[in-house]
Amino acid sequence: MLEKNYKLLLWIYIFWFLISVLLTTLHVLPPTLSGAQSLFLIFSGIFGACFFIMQYGKGLGWAITILIFAVTTCIEWMQISFNEELAGPTIGFTISGIPVTFGFIWVGLIAGTHIIAREITLKMSIDWLRGGIYAIISATMVMIFEILIEPVSMQAKHLFMTDGLTILQLSDVANWWTLGLILHLMIYFILSLTDQWGHLRYPDLKSEIVIVYWIIIAFFVFLAFYSDLWTSIMIGLIANLIFTICYYVSLDKEKEADPN
Structure with a gap:
């Protein structure tokens, strides 16, 4: 029943997503990270949270979700605070100036990077090698997403932007790679220590969260298209296609674990 509801x-x-693209194309919605667009992205994060909770149980699933949301929201909030004199008010939904929209985006995103990297490395028998490669792949995917999202988010925050990667701060990209590495290592250790790494409770939902991940990618590619950010678009699409192909090549039929 849970699987059917999730798929519905x-x-x-x-x-x-298709309606949002249509309304933006017809200029009913702006091609920026507005409040209406933020609601859609918040739903992406809810999908990611439900995935973690369904696959790993309420306690562990909530712990992973809160970890991702708290850490990434704090980082985004600090970035905005450092540029407070330049930042505009349109950064999606906020609570006391804290950009919660970005926290939800990262929950949905990391749910996708987690499952893709997990599947690619699942058959490795050496624990430390599996965990290291899993974290490196995931961190690289996070970095690539940051390359795509940075110009769009800078536009939403009303920060200075010229034409794509030329204005990206390389330190920010490196910092997000490091953050992605640390977060995924923590997820790996948590799941390994609790013997939850090897099996999912609902393995048939793996590809569903990958679809959610790709919808998030497609959404920001769509917004980047309106700003002519072709370099970011090409890097984001090509790199994610490579990782997704590796995911499907590595895809293996897992036995469904007992939810109890």
Whole structure:
């Protein structure tokens, strides 16, 4: 029943994405990270949170979700605080100036990077090698997403932007790679220590969260298209295609674990 409900919500989510693209194309919605667009992205994070909770149980799933949300939201908030004199008010939904939209985006994103990297490395028998390669792949995917999202988010925050990667701060990209590495290492250690790494409770939902991940990518590619950020678009699409192909090549039928 949970799997059917999750898949039904996914179809609603896909329909919502297509409607959002249509309304933006017709200039009903602005091609920026506005409040209406933020609501869609918050739903992406809810999908990611539900995935973690369903696969690893309420306690562990909530712990992983809160860890991702708290850390990434704090980083985004600090970035905005450092540029407070330049930042505009349009950064999606905020609570006391804290950009919660970005926290939800990262929950959905990391749910996708986690499952893709996990599948690629699942058959490795050496624990430390598996964990290291898993974290490196995931961190690289996070870095690539940052390359795509940075110009769009800078536009939403009303910060100075010229034409794509030329204005990206390389230190920010490196910092997000490091953060992605640390977060995924923590996830790996948590799941390994609790014997949850090897099996998912609902393995048939693996590809569903990959679809959610790609919808998030497609959403920011769509917004980047309106700003002519072709370098970011090409890097984001090509790199994610490579990782996703590796995911499907590595895809293995897992035995469904007992939810209890």
